Amino acid sequence: MQTHNLGYPRIGSRRELKKAAEQYWAGKIPAAQLMATGKTIREQNWKLQQEAGIDLIPVGDFSYYDQVLDTSLMVGAIPDRYHALTVDKQLPDIDLLFAMARGYQKDGYDVTAMEMTKWFDTNYHYIVPEFTAGQTFRLFSQKLINEYREAREAGINAKPVLLGPVSYLLLGKEKEAGFHRLDLLKKLLPVYLDVLEKLDEAGAYYVQFDEPCLSLDLTTAEQQAIVKTYAEIKATFPNLHIILASYFECYGENLSTALALPVGTLHLDLVRCPSQLDDILTTSFVNTRTKLSLGVVDGRNIWKNDFRQSLQFIQKAAGKIGKDRIWIAPSCSLLHSPCDLDLETTMLKPWLAFAKQKVQEVATLRTLAAGGANPLLQENIDAINSRRASPLIHKPEVKSRVDLITEKDARRQHAFPERRDRQRETLRLPLFPTTTIGSFPQTTEIRGIRARLKKGELTAREYDVLIEKETEEAIRWQESIGIDVLVHGEFERNDMVEYFGEQLDGFAFTENGWVQSYGSRCVKPPIIFGDVSRPVPMTVRWSAYAQSLTDKWVKGMLTGPVTILQWSFVRNDQPRSTTCTQIALAIRDEVTDLEKAGIRVIQIDEPAIREGLPLRKANWKEYLDWAVRAFRISASGVADATQIHTHMCYSEFNDIIQAIADMDADVITIECSRSQMELLDAFADFRYPNEIGPGVYDIHSPRVPSKTEMRALMDKARSVVPADQLWVNPDCGLKTRAWPETRAALVAMVETARELRTS
Ligand SMILES: CN1c2c(nc(N)[nH]c2=O)NC[C@@H]1CNc1ccc(C(=O)N[C@@H](CCC(=O)N[C@@H](CCC(=O)N[C@@H](CCC(=O)O)C(=O)O)C(=O)O)C(=O)O)cc1
Numbered sequence: 001m002q003t004h005n006l007g008y009p010r011i012g013s014r015r016e017l018k019k020a021a022e023q024y025w026a027g028k029i030p031a032a033q034l035m036a037t038g039k040t041i042r043e044q045n046w047k048l049q050q051e052a053g054i055d056l057i058p059v060g061d062f063s064y065y066d067q068v069l070d071t072s073l074m075v076g077a078i079p080d081r082y083h084a085l086t087v088d089k090q091l092p093d094i095d096l097l098f099a100m101a102r103g104y105q106k107d108g109y110d111v112t113a114m115e116m117t118k119w120f121d122t123n124y125h126y127i128v129p130e131f132t133a134g135q136t137f138r139l140f141s142q143k144l145i146n147e148y149r150e151a152r153e154a155g156i157n158a159k160p161v162l163l164g165p166v167s168y169l170l171l172g173k174e175k176e177a178g179f180h181r182l183d184l185l186k187k188l189l190p191v192y193l194d195v196l197e198k199l200d201e202a203g204a205y206y207v208q209f210d211e212p213c214l215s216l217d218l219t220t221a222e223q224q225a226i227v228k229t230y231a232e233i234k235a236t237f238p239n240l241h242i243i244l245a246s247y248f249e250c251y252g253e254n255l256s257t258a259l260a261l262p263v264g265t266l267h268l269d270l271v272r273c274p275s276q277l278d279d280i281l282t283t284s285f286v287n288t289r290t291k292l293s294l295g296v297v298d299g300r301n302i303w304k305n306d307f308r309q310s311l312q313f314i315q316k317a318a319g320k321i322g323k324d325r326i327w328i329a330p331s332c333s334l335l336h337s338p339c340d341l342d343l344e345t346t347m348l349k350p351w352l353a354f355a356k357q358k359v360q361e362v363a364t365l366r367t368l369a370a371g372g373a374n375p376l377l378q379e380n381i382d383a384i385n386s387r388r389a390s391p392l393i394h395k396p397e398v399k400s401r402v403d404l405i406t407e408k409d410a411r412r413q414h415a416f417p418e419r420r421d422r423q424r425e426t427l428r429l430p431l432f433p434t435t436t437i438g439s440f441p442q443t444t445e446i447r448g449i450r451a452r453l454k455k456g457e458l459t460a461r462e463y464d465v466l467i468e469k470e471t472e473e474a475i476r477w478q479e480s481i482g483i484d485v486l487v488h489g490e491f492e493r494n495d496m497v498e499y500f501g502e503q504l505d506g507f508a509f510t511e512n513g514w515v516q517s518y519g520s521r522c523v524k525p526p527i528i529f530g531d532v533s534r535p536v537p538m539t540v541r542w543s544a545y546a547q548s549l550t551d552k553w554v555k556g557m558l559t560g561p562v563t564i565l566q567w568s569f570v571r572n573d574q575p576r577s578t579t580c581t582q583i584a585l586a587i588r589d590e591v592t593d594l595e596k597a598g599i600r601v602i603q604i605d606e607p608a609i610r611e612g613l614p615l616r617k618a619n620w621k622e623y624l625d626w627a628v629r630a631f632r633i634s635a636s637g638v639a640d641a642t643q644i645h646t647h648m649c650y651s652e653f654n655d656i657i658q659a660i661a662d663m664d665a666d667v668i669t670i671e672c673s674r675s676q677m678e679l680l681d682a683f684a685d686f687r688y689p690n691e692i693g694p695g696v697y698d699i700h701s702p703r704v705p706s707k708t709e710m711r712a713l714m715d716k717a718r719s720v721v722p723a724d725q726l727w728v729n730p731d732c733g734l735k736t737r738a739w740p741e742t743r744a745a746l747v748a749m750v751e752t753a754r755e756l757r758t759s
């Protein structure tokens with residue numbers, strides 16, 4: 001039996017890559033120092049996996065920003081708008097990569113960033129490839145080949161990992177009409193063959209192709225594209241051992257396609273789809289020579305592996321096809337796991353495994369599968385049993401409150417048209433009201449204040465005074481530029497999910513459990529280990545304080561139940577829907593407490609509602625039913641006159657528009673600008689009945705949009721949605737931005753709204 005890994009986190013266990021990239025962007029370190037940090041992280045990761053006992057170690061999983069963007073650079077899919085930067089300005093590759101990811105606005109250049117969206121159902125975001133009808137490809141970046149050579153020189157048994165050509169194309173977007181991106185396969189494949197040629201020259205025998213599109217509903221043409229691709233690769237490189245990996249779902253309808261591919265190893269995600277092993281072992285696949293990679297260690301969660309359960313899979317497969325055809329692996333890339341449990345002190349530690357521990361689990365499973373007594377097995381059984389029996393987990397009062405929920409609890413008092421009238425009487429807002437999404441820049445000073453509190457250098461009172469000062473400044477500034485519905489700025493929050501997790505019972509948190517979300521941005525997902533309840537109000541103090549400073553309305557700001565669920569590590573001993581409903585009740589209590597404190601506009605953010613959608617359409621309804629119900633439970637405890645907003649971002653929402661309408665928020669603010677308001681057509685076609693704030697500028701880029709751009713977007717919006725339904729706001733919160741660009745952009749946004757009211 002072999003062990004292998006599909007990918008390792010690249011941020012470094014102390015977020016070394018994040019820190020170096022941000023310092024480089026700020027001009028504080030040279031490119032060489034950033035590269036040196038990257039090299040050190042790669043080497044440490046490779047060595048760690050080698051020492052753990054992993055036979056085949058992934059290379060190509062490292063990226064300075066995103067692996068999909070790296071693929072675009074590898075195949076030369078660089079949109080025309082960057083050509084001035086490559087040709088005239090001759091930007092080095094690393095700066096071109098960052099320009100494509102973040103936009104470029106200096107030295108007289110003003111180029112927008114590429115779109116970013118969710119990687120399948122994860123909180124990782126990739127840069128969306130852009131394709132034109134006349135698209136050409138060529139081998140542009142040799143990063144993968146160079147890193148493969150680097151690994152070999154470091155004595156690593158390296159396995160190059162590529163995003164497969166079909167998934168790469170399907171994850172991209174046509175930027176003009178008249179063609180389908182899959183038509184480009186015949187032009188793209190030769191570049192992949194070029195890369196394989198170079199890898200072959202460098203000595204690669206095993207190559208992993210990730211084709212996660214096989215976890216989606218594919219058309220026959222898409223399945224055939226997979227067949228054609230791997231037939232051609234195999235025909236060109238008959239000696240290559242192709243590892244084909246899909247994850248996050250069953251192969252489902254694509255299983256017979258996958259089983260017939262001329263690959264050396266087929267990877268199965270047995271955490272997300274345990275049943276597919278039986279499906280496969282009852283087909284003629286058993287008579288082939290293809291190896292099976294059993295993804296038994298969960299790459300998406302932090303719970304210790306249940307060795308007995310994994311060994312059952314391994315033994316069952318080995319019994320049918322023989323040990324030599326079995327590989328042991330994590331279920332997917334460990335990109336989605338935090339790095340190292342050794343750095344933690346949580347009391348949950350005996351129940352957990354992070355990336356470093358997961359690769360050790362893979363190796364231990366191989367040892368255990370070989371047979372013989374081993375104390376590691378009993379240790380594992382004890383840990384699994386102690387979690388199951390722990391009194392920390394179950395709270396009868398929480399369970400019975402969930403059982404007592406009625407349909408009335410999930411419904412506002414009246415339908416939207418009546419609520420709108422009450423709200424208009426109360427709020428008295430102008431046409432095209434302006435607002436922001438909640439957070440203002442989380443500056444180094446603010447992070448520093450929080451770090452000092454953590455280290456005990458500030459008392460809780462001293463901390464509060466400093467945060468109050470920031471909040472007051474933000475309120476005064478918003479008043480001065482004429483924003484209509486103000487926000488308190490979220491200065492007291494480390495993260496929009498972790499902050500709530502820290503205050504809810506049933507949650508634990510880590511000190512260094514960082515996971516990459518996009519580029520240099522990381523999250524520290526809380527761990528939901530038990531029944532969830534809210535011991536005391538969580539946000540009322542800050543919202544009430546902000547409201548006390550001004551006569552304008554201040555929006556209360558909450559994270560919704562689905563997003564808290566989705567962006568946490570979730571317990572795996574009860575259905576997600578049950579955990580979500582428990583969170584919904586906690587948020588409902590917060591919403592009603594905010595209303596009691598005089599807050600009349602309350603935003604319940606649900607940016608992750610689309611991300612939680614199952615990858616296969618057949619499973620959508622069940623999810624949307626409980627997810628929408630959870631949101632409604634959280635929002636329905638208030639009077640008609642209290643205006644409930646929700647906010648969504650980073651996803652394609654067209655296909656869940658009915659569910660969004662069913663959430664029945666009075667106002668939805670939604671990311672739209674990178675896609676030039678494309679999304680609004682869906683709202684318009686659907687005749688979305690409630691109010692909408694389509695984002696008028698992209699907050700991911702430091703680039704300041706012009707008034708003309710924002711005006712054009714709003715003109716587009718009002719051509720499809722009635723003006724009295726529209727709000728004017730950015731795409732998302734501004735926490736990742738700095739104040740100078742935030743000020744400039746918001747002043748221009750408010751002026752744009754004023755002009756819209758008169759012309
Ligand atoms: C809106 N998004 C979010 C997602 N997921 C979340 N969980 N949260 C989100 O907001 N998903 C979709 C989108 C896009 N994704 C992100 C993800 C992450 C960020 C972001 O800004 N992350 C910050 C870290 C935030 C945080 O937890 N900050 C803490 C700790 C700060 C820190 O690093 N402290 C230093 C010490 C500081 C000092 O001494 O000066 C340290 O610990 O070393 C805090 O503020 O207290 C990031 O920087 O990556 C945005 C969008």
Ligand SMILES: N[C@@H](CCS)C(=O)O
Nearest residue numbers: 437438439605607733
């Ligand atoms: N209220 C949050 C939403 C982010 S999706 C913020 O403004 O950062």
Ligand SMILES: [Zn+2]
Nearest residue numbers: 607649732733
């Ligand atoms: Zn957002």
